[in-house]
Amino acid sequence: MSERPIELPAETDFLDPRSQDLDERHAMRMFLGKTPEQAEAMFQQNFLFYQEDLLYMRSAAFRFYVVPALRYLLTDAADGDADAGSTFCSVLEDRAAKEPDALRPLAPLLAEGIAQILARFDRFDCDPDIYGDVPARYRALSSAIEQRASSVDGHSPTEQK
Numbered sequence: 001m002s003e004r005p006i007e008l009p010a011e012t013d014f015l016d017p018r019s020q021d022l023d024e025r026h027a028m029r030m031f032l033g034k035t036p037e038q039a040e041a042m043f044q045q046n047f048l049f050y051q052e053d054l055l056y057m058r059s060a061a062f063r064f065y066v067v068p069a070l071r072y073l074l075t076d077a078a079d080g081d082a083d084a085g086s087t088f089c090s091v092l093e094d095r096a097a098k099e100p101d102a103l104r105p106l107a108p109l110l111a112e113g114i115a116q117i118l119a120r121f122d123r124f125d126c127d128p129d130i131y132g133d134v135p136a137r138y139r140a141l142s143s144a145i146e147q148r149a150s151s152v153d154g155h156s157p158t159e160q161k
Contacts, residue, residue, distance in 0.1 A: 008033060013060035027053035031065055040068035044077050047084035054091050059102040062095065066106065070113045078124065085117070085124030086131045089138050096141060100148055107149030114142040 014028040030053050042050050078084055095102050126134050
């Protein structure tokens, strides 16, 4: 039995067809038709350039392409990539603030990914004098993501499990 082919996001998963927003259109031009493997290679090539596109995608495309970004960060290829270590947190913080529902379906994956990032955070070489306390930001973000996910699962965010 063969695996079902991955369904790539369509144009409407990136932007409202009536949108004239240049950032949304740029994100679509960069990622439309790209497989997860191709997207991960793009992030590896220049994370700082491509991560910004994640900010301008509609939720469906964002959920699809944030996974390859995370996968890159968890590889040894991201060692020394301070910008990636820091800006990925910023992307997730932005989504959590502006569109928290976009993160909810990925909450377990993101929480595990953030835990792995934090376990080896020093490998990114994020100088706190330049980037601030990025690990503290990741911890706060992870807590917020987990709280939001548990409140949807029928548990109060303050409820003990």
